[in-house]
Amino acid sequence: MNHSTTRRNVLRGTAATAALAAAAARIEAAYAAPHGGGTGPNIGILLYDGYSLLDPTGPAEVLSRLPDATVTMIAEKRGAVRTDTGDVAVVAERSIAEVDRLDVLLVPGAGNRGTIGAMNNEALLRWIRRMHRHTQWTTSVCTGSIVLAAAGLLDGREATTYWASADYLQSTFNVTYLPQRYVRSGKIITAAGVSAGVDMALYLVSLIADDDTAKAIQLAVEYDPHPPFDSGNASDASPELKQRALQLLAASQI
Numbered sequence: 001m002n003h004s005t006t007r008r009n010v011l012r013g014t015a016a017t018a019a020l021a022a023a024a025a026r027i028e029a030a031y032a033a034p035h036g037g038g039t040g041p042n043i044g045i046l047l048y049d050g051y052s053l054l055d056p057t058g059p060a061e062v063l064s065r066l067p068d069a070t071v072t073m074i075a076e077k078r079g080a081v082r083t084d085t086g087d088v089a090v091v092a093e094r095s096i097a098e099v100d101r102l103d104v105l106l107v108p109g110a111g112n113r114g115t116i117g118a119m120n121n122e123a124l125l126r127w128i129r130r131m132h133r134h135t136q137w138t139t140s141v142c143t144g145s146i147v148l149a150a151a152g153l154l155d156g157r158e159a160t161t162y163w164a165s166a167d168y169l170q171s172t173f174n175v176t177y178l179p180q181r182y183v184r185s186g187k188i189i190t191a192a193g194v195s196a197g198v199d200m201a202l203y204l205v206s207l208i209a210d211d212d213t214a215k216a217i218q219l220a221v222e223y224d225p226h227p228p229f230d231s232g233n234a235s236d237a238s239p240e241l242k243q244r245a246l247q248l249l250a251a252s253q254i
Contacts, residue, residue, distance in 0.1 A: 040068030041103040047081040050114020055141040059201035084111040086254040109142025111253040119150035141197035145190040149173040157185040162193035163234035
């Protein structure tokens with residue numbers, strides 16, 4: 001086997017090497033700059049104790065491919081922030097005290113403990129409101145919309161959230177729930193549960209750049225879901241399946 005030919009075929013040789021080097025340079029610049037080093041949108045993803053892993057990382061996978069964008073994980077303090085299961089942590093590179101303006105804010109969702117903690121955390125809510133005043137887009141995934149609602153950003157708006165939290169969102173706040181993968185209301189875009197954040201992020205790319213860029217990123221990350229079961233839509237699920245789903249979630253969370 002010609003190993004050099006194999007490697008060349010895998011990543012298209014020098015062109016891919018140059019692209020990887022350029023990406024590494026952008027990452028290095030992002031580390032060096034407190035509020036983003038790219039010439040494109042400055043995207044901040046809020047982490048808080050007990051978030052659901054795919055909520056921030058799914059959109060980050062998509063948005064980090066947006067040309068010249070800077071994506072930064074942010075939390076109350078710098079450092080590792082654990083998910084709802086406690087098994088995984090993602091590192092926040094900036095604290096909320098270090099970030100005073102963003103082009104895009106994304107607030108992930110969480111289990112009950114994490115969501116309740118975030119929506120009662122006045123420091124986080126004040127920071128979200130402050131960021132929202134200057135964002136081009138304010139977004140959420142899953143029960144992150146409940147956190148936005150607690151911050152007063154969804155009053156009188158249409159929004160979506162995790163299916164099991166829909167009644168709570170609509171009955172607790174002045175929000176009209178729509179059972180859609182993502183919902184745009186002005187400059188606020190909310191996504192439904194967990195995996196819907198990837199759909200929302202691709203839609204957001206189309207708004208920031210264009211449809212062709214969004215389509216190219218979708219192909220780049222090979223987002224072409226063909227799940228083995230047709231059970232992901234709550235409107236089609238039986239009460240027994242919904243109960244089992246919530247039991248599994250509760251059992252996996254700390």
